[in-house]
Amino acid sequence: MKPTAYFCMEFAIHQPLKTYAGGLGFLAGSHFRAAKRLNQPLVGVSILWSYGYYDQLRDKEGYMKVEYIRKYYDFLEDINLKIPITINNNTIWVKAYKLEEDVFNTCPVYFLTTDIPENDDFGRSITHKLYEANNIIHIAQEMVLGMAGYEVIKECENVEIYHLNEPHGLPLIFKLIEEHGLDYCKEHVVFTTHTPLPEGNETQDINLLKSMGFFGNVDVKLAERLGGNPxxxxxxxxxxxxxxxxxxxxxxxxxxxxxxxxxxxxxxxAITNAQDKYYWQDPIIRDAAKKYDIDLLRERKMELKEILFEEVADQTGKIFKKDRLTVVWARRFTAYKRPYILLYDEPRLMELLKKKKIQVIWAGKPHPNDNNMIATFNWIVSKTRGMKRATILTGYELKLSKLLKQGSDIWLNTPKLRHEASGTSGMTASMNASIHMSTLDGWHVEWAAMYPDDSFTIGDGVRDDDAYVANCIYNLLEEVADIYDTEDWWFKCCNCVNHIVEYFDAERMAREYAEKMYR
Structure with missing residues (x-):
């Protein structure tokens, strides 16, 4: 069977390979691990970001700062292939590396870079930073992914289906139209969209794209018929x-x-996202839950909390206690996800922290050019600095994400309704006996319908103003704190761990893509 080529701007495969920003990459990583175990013919195409997304560090006062540190990888194979493409009427050389299957037990991925001596400063900068704010460089990145990615796949693989995971690699379509025609595209390309808001779907001036060579030799009139103008x-x-x-x-x-x-x-x-239990789930938690061995589950959970709290103490100087209900809000820092919501009524939160034996951890990366969200992150730093049993961590990548999911008791998800396409972080938290508490959006709608007793739902799914949502969260946390660390609590955790993998494991998702999209 011929492979499917999967084009994606980011892959979160393993902590040492920093080629991802957030959920899109986490999803791709889980898909490629699961597809490898299922022996599915899948090959990835992505970009080798010289500086990754960015390194989230702290300045001398403890506030978040953005740093760009060059990455080096000796586990990627140089396949001795360079592809020329034309951007802005200039030749840009693209070099390909390959992540072989046996490195991290995934399907193979080709990583592309322009950061080579054959290119000038502009050409080299194209693959420096993931989600570059400069629009010209951003469009050039998309051309590298779609055009050079197509040429690399044509040279190295015999592909039947092309999968665009988000439309960043859209120039692929125009390469295929140029060589085979539009009808061929409509038989051989599939597309996954992750963005539920019209303004979140990228638009560009069609004349700018044409001048840069985005459409190759395809007539701009056909491009306009397909995508409009803008x-x-x-x-x-x-x-x-x-x-x-x-x-x-x-x-x-x-x-x-x-x-x-x-x-x-x-x-x-609809193919609901899922995550790879073999990467994310603690095996002792898994086995204890299967046997409903509540004592073993509790013992292991306390060990995992202590491991997380070592990281908390190291970063912040705060000592958290394993016998307290630990609430974690951790994901991409963006306005619709409402990272500020727990602090909406600060006195109410302070009362919960003091009287209900609750402790709270935030983590997540804003976009490096989103000054409002960076300010929100640093506002939480300042708010929690003198607040006992509350803190915020930096460096939210795969390693920290796993620590938080395995060490938390409540995984808090607070998106504005109809703003979350899926959201997957709560799946892997639930695999580790952390109960999902969420507004009624994304994947939580399905999870709450399947097993209403295995999670906590914030609000009625209709009203969505911040005051109402915050009040619902505080009320829920008061109730949850009273049952935490009881026999009923650990029984609930066992159910959660066992039920979540029935549908929200990546192998189900990989099979659905193979059957419903690639076949």
Whole structure:
């Protein structure tokens, strides 16, 4: 069977390989681990970011600062392949490296870089930073992924299906149109959308794209017929692909409504995101839950909390206690996820921390150019500095993410309704006996419907203002604190660990992609 080529801007495969920013990369990493175990023919195409996303460090006063530190990897194979592409009428050379399957037990991934001596300063800078704010460089990155990625795959693999995981690699479509025609695209390309808001779907001036060479030799009139003017990447993908998928059932409802005006679009189905239990789940937690050995589950959970609290003490100088209900809010720092919500009524939070034996940890990375969210992060730093049993951590990457998921008791998710396409961090927390507490959005809609007793739902799914949501969270935490560390609590944790992998494990997701998208 011929492989599917999976184009994605980021892959979170393992901590040493820093080529990811957040959930999109986490999803790709889990997909590629699961597909390898299932012997599915899948090959990845991505970019080798010289400086990664960024390194989230602290300045001398303890506030977050952005640093760019060059990355080096000796486990990537140099396949001695360089591809020329044209950007802004200039030749840019793209070099390919390969992550072999046996390095991290994944399907193989080709990583592309322009940071080589053959290019000038602009050319080298294209693959320096993931999600570069400079729009010209950003478009050039997309051209590298789609155009050079296609040429590398054509040279190295015999591919049947091309999968765009988000439309960053959209120039791939125009390469295929140029060589095989639009009808070929509609039979051989599939597309996953992760963005539930119209403004979150990228648009560009079509003349800018044309001048940069984004469409290759394809007539701009055809490009406009596909994506409009301004040119909408998602609309183009929906019109040029065989099939598309949303990443949860709720997200499909949102997509159907959001794109109902688009004529000649392909079918949009739902494939709910999932995560890889073999990477994320602690094996002792897994085995204890299977046997409903509550004593062993509790013992192991306390050990994992102590490991997490060593990191807390090292970063912040605060000593957390393992017998307290530990609430974690950790994910990408962006406004719709409401990282500030626990501090909405600060006296109420202080009362919970003092009287209900609760402790709280925040973590997450804002975009390096999102000054508002960086200010929010540092505001939480300042708020929690003198607050006992509350703190915020830096360096939210795979390693810290696993520590937090294995060491937390409550995984708090607070997106504004109809803003979260799926969200996956709570899945891996639930695999480690951390109960998901979330507004009724994304994957939580399905989880709460399947097993309502295995999670906590914030609010009624209708009202969504901050005051209401914050009050619901405080009320829930008061109730939860009273049952924490009881026999009922650990029984609930066993159910949660056992039930979550029935549907939200990556092997189910990988099979669905193979059957519903690639076949």
């Amino acid at each position: 040119f909408n990447y998602t609309v183009c993908a929906l019109r040029a692909c065989k099939r598309a998928n949303a990443v949860s059932k709720r997200h499909k409802e949102v997509c159907d409504d959001m794109w109902k005006h688009v004529k000649d679009k392909c079918e949009i189905i």
